[in-house]
Amino acid sequence: METIAAIATPPGQGAVALLRVSGEGALEVASRVFRPRKAPGAPGVSFDASELRPRMQTFGAIVDDGSVVDEVLLTVFRAPASFTGEDVIEIGCHGGSLVTRRILELLLRSGAVAAGPGEFSRRAYLNGKLDLTQAEAIMDLIGAQSDLAMKAAARQLAGRLGERIRELHSQLLDLLAHLEAYIDFPEDDISPDTGDVMLGRMQGATDELNRLLATALQGRVLRVGARTVLSGAPNVGKSSLLNRLLGFERAIVSPVPGTTRDTLEETVMVRGWPLRLVDTAGLREGADALEQEGIERARRQLEQADLVLGVFDGTLPAPEGALLEEARMVRVLNKADLPEHPSWSKVPAVRISCVSGQGMEDLEAAIEARLRGGLGLADAENDVAINARHQDCLRRSLGFLEAAAKGLKEGLPPEFVAEELRAALDSSGEVVGKSNTEDLLGRIFSSFCIGK
Secondary structure (H helix, E strand, O other), rough: OEEEEEEEOOOOEEEEEEEEOOOOOHHHHHHEEEEEEEEOOEEOOOOHHOOOOOOOOOEEEEEOOOEEEEEEEEEEEEOOOOOOOOOOOOOOOEEHHHHHHHHHHHHHHHHOOEEEEOHHHHHHHHOOOOOHHHHHHHHHHOOOOOOHHHHHHHHHHHOOOHHHHHHHHHHHHHHHHHHHHHHOOOOOOOOOHHHHHHHHHHHHHHHHHHHHHOHHHHHHHHOEEEEEEEEEOOOOOOHHHHHHOOOOOOOOOOOOOOOOOOEEEEEEEEOOOOEEEOOOOOOOOOOOOOHHHHHHHHHHHHHOEEEEEEEEOOOOOOOOOOOOOOEEEEEEEEOOOOOHHHHOOOOOOOOOOOOOOOOOHHHHHHHHHHHHHOOOHHHHHHHHOOOHHHHOOOOHHHHHHHHHHHHHHHOOOHHHHHHHHHHHHHHHHHHHHOOOOHHHHHHHHOOOOOOO
């Protein structure tokens, strides 16, 4: 493959910037543009980058026709002990837009070609340095907006998900090999005892697939946030609660009913969990046409919500339906700074005041408990969290595996059962890239940063 080069740090002005070069010709490119400092103030006469010790920074200058472009630190990583598995050089220079662009142009004139999005990570995958789950974890780590998301990405980058998928893949491969033996020797029918053993092993693989699929919601919540809808009647304090959770005045607060007529969305962190807060129009009858449209949008948001903060005015009588329990709802009783209506005395709720801030810590604790309990999220500190692509692969694998088990129970020929098992094997292998296609790789790595 061609030798590639890119600026690996974001565009703009900063203290330092980093450029990367990877490929068989990386050292030759470095030899053409870099000169180590033999003495302060003067570049050396000649240079061979292959003489440098790997993983040791060398101070010197990038030169163009004998003139110094910038003083830099150059590091060599020799194949296969590098991120991409190829020879890699990294150039740390001053972080101006002009100087980094000039150095990149010089690298491209010296034999490198411009890297595409994610091309360094793609080469790391192709050279066996990463599996696909680890490659995807790089972007999850870069884009993490909470400590929990960062830790989940770090675990995936360390290979935890890939390890579980490979164990599952190995189980399915053993089952398929067992069936293939019966296909090769048709005179040996699958005995009932052997069939029961195989069904038990299939059930074990099915259970593992279900455990992995159960982490899909957690993965989505950690990556993009739990869709949290503030719902209730007009003037109960939904917009005030949104502002209180955000810490600034985002929504207009007014005593006039129907002030909020459209949905308003913001993101906030609550105890490490990202929440996509959605303020909605107050639910009531007899609204005008414009407000009614806002109410319809509020109802649609409720249908899509991961978590609902049901807000009520504690100074008014408890409305009909206020006592209904729902796994994804936290009941919030606002205006705790005022006398509470007696009808709420035995109603379990988080009592808060959006004016004084009273009860906000209790509300945060209730939100976290509902995320972990009511939504069935696993312990974010100790489990994997699959993404939408993983979920699709594992669902297909589960469907094929269940079809294989059904065929075995019904006494279908081993060839039919083996075909379903082979499809389950291929689908699970797609998660880590054992069954990859060029289109799949292109789709995954196209979302990466250039230089990564």
